[in-house]
Amino acid sequence: MQEEFISSKQNAKVKNWRKLKTAKGRKQQGLYMIEGEHLIEEAVRSGVYLEAIILNETYEGAYPTGFSTYRLAAHVFESLAETDSPQGILAILGAQSRFNAAEDFQQLLAKPGDAINRWLLVDGVQDPGNLGTIIRTADAAGYRGVVLGTGTVDLYNDKVLRSTQGSHWHIEVVELPIETAMQTLQGAGIPVLATALHREARDYRTLDYAAGAPLALVVGNEGQGVQAKLIEQANLSVFIPMPGQAESLNVAVATGILLFAL
Amino acid sequence: MQEEFISSKQNAKVKNWRKLKTAKGRKQQGLYMIEGEHLIEEAVRSGVYLEAIILNETYEGAYPTGFSTYRLAAHVFESLAETDSPQGILAILGAQSRFNAAEDFQQLLAKPGDAINRWLLVDGVQDPGNLGTIIRTADAAGYRGVVLGTGTVDLYNDKVLRSTQGSHWHIEVVELPIETAMQTLQGAGIPVLATALHREARDYRTLDYAAGAPLALVVGNEGQGVQAKLIEQANLSVFIPMPGQAESLNVAVATGILLFAL
Numbered sequence: 001m002q003e004e005f006i007s008s009k010q011n012a013k014v015k016n017w018r019k020l021k022t023a024k025g026r027k028q029q030g031l032y033m034i035e036g037e038h039l040i041e042e043a044v045r046s047g048v049y050l051e052a053i054i055l056n057e058t059y060e061g062a063y064p065t066g067f068s069t070y071r072l073a074a075h076v077f078e079s080l081a082e083t084d085s086p087q088g089i090l091a092i093l094g095a096q097s098r099f100n101a102a103e104d105f106q107q108l109l110a111k112p113g114d115a116i117n118r119w120l121l122v123d124g125v126q127d128p129g130n131l132g133t134i135i136r137t138a139d140a141a142g143y144r145g146v147v148l149g150t151g152t153v154d155l156y157n158d159k160v161l162r163s164t165q166g167s168h169w170h171i172e173v174v175e176l177p178i179e180t181a182m183q184t185l186q187g188a189g190i191p192v193l194a195t196a197l198h199r200e201a202r203d204y205r206t207l208d209y210a211a212g213a214p215l216a217l218v219v220g221n222e223g224q225g226v227q228a229k230l231i232e233q234a235n236l237s238v239f240i241p242m243p244g245q246a247e248s249l250n251v252a253v254a255t256g257i258l259l260f261a262l
Numbered sequence: 263m264q265e266e267f268i269s270s271k272q273n274a275k276v277k278n279w280r281k282l283k284t285a286k287g288r289k290q291q292g293l294y295m296i297e298g299e300h301l302i303e304e305a306v307r308s309g310v311y312l313e314a315i316i317l318n319e320t321y322e323g324a325y326p327t328g329f330s331t332y333r334l335a336a337h338v339f340e341s342l343a344e345t346d347s348p349q350g351i352l353a354i355l356g357a358q359s360r361f362n363a364a365e366d367f368q369q370l371l372a373k374p375g376d377a378i379n380r381w382l383l384v385d386g387v388q389d390p391g392n393l394g395t396i397i398r399t400a401d402a403a404g405y406r407g408v409v410l411g412t413g414t415v416d417l418y419n420d421k422v423l424r425s426t427q428g429s430h431w432h433i434e435v436v437e438l439p440i441e442t443a444m445q446t447l448q449g450a451g452i453p454v455l456a457t458a459l460h461r462e463a464r465d466y467r468t469l470d471y472a473a474g475a476p477l478a479l480v481v482g483n484e485g486q487g488v489q490a491k492l493i494e495q496a497n498l499s500v501f502i503p504m505p506g507q508a509e510s511l512n513v514a515v516a517t518g519i520l521l522f523a524l
Contacts, residue, residue: 116505140506142506167506
């Protein structure tokens, strides 16, 4: 396929792509942008819809063929890139169908996939690096999916995407208020555990779930943790005892400890 | 104590403080800079040497008293701050005595403290957020200290400090080539485990160390992992089996899983 050269920032395509830098623009167009050779390769391997490959005029690296490809003058390319030292390659992808009605989630639960029926519920995580790492960890642990609650940073934020390393293409991503997701899970007979920061909760080391038993875990905001009303709604609240002096663990680290221990 | 007002970026003190933004400047002056009310409170609580408190002229929040305090014109303050939206308060601290000779480390090992004699060895971790989170995790797990090997990002980098949340004041921080630290640990009869990315290593779930038994764990660079020569030098190499599709875990998450499981 031939490459189209674009030399102006005012080009209509470029203007639309630039809008993908905001959550609003991504929602309107149903598209999002990723950066870097490795992540783009991973996207192609995952079979996600790829609308365009965008190269800096100076880019000499490899890129997947068979897609609409554009070469941009350096100053035009830089108006799109998010990182300070961009690798010179971007791709525009179609947003995944993200289940955001309780009925969709219910149907998903009713159809067990190959993965174990375990879900990670994310309540208000703010830091993009943390969210991306949490999704990557849930994928590594073989979880079936994550639910992103209200107030959690947008999945298609460029820093989130960089930290996921493509894991959001491997597992289900659901956008639902956490209380709704919990009701749906509980209605399907799946116990929901919430992480708590206090020692009245159950020490996670005393839990004994069969490997692969359906389960959901709620993790919370960096400062506040999981909301009190959600802890109350959960079947059980758990905490990680810390012998040292640190006040708390990073939320992605705490998630990793729990997902791999349960 | 009275506040001194500084209105010029060319002020000699300000010029010296600005040099603390580089690893070279920090090494020359034996000082480093931290930002934000919470971290500064934590520093005061930890009893670390505090040389100066620096406030933006617009700052109206709380700050510890009894220290040399400076108020800076906004443009002067901004020339020092590292974050995009600084909180308006900085502090200059004395660098901790960081043991960086093998003999010092040997003496440290010979004097068991209150903490369990467990050490985390960090081989070439590059991302400041990862290193800070790793130190915070080692603190939470009650480890006695961390060893930062050659090629690991500087402890006093502002992003590292923000992620440690003060944990580097709670545990020992040693700067030594990892092979030297390993030899010293092994000479003291402490087994050294290295994390490996391949499945020929031992599944960490099959290990059974008594709680509190002396132990050291080596974690490695984000891309390459622990260097092969170090894996060879270790008493044992371990890995974390991942049932999912992710290629790897974030190094701070992997560290958390291992520290809390061992």
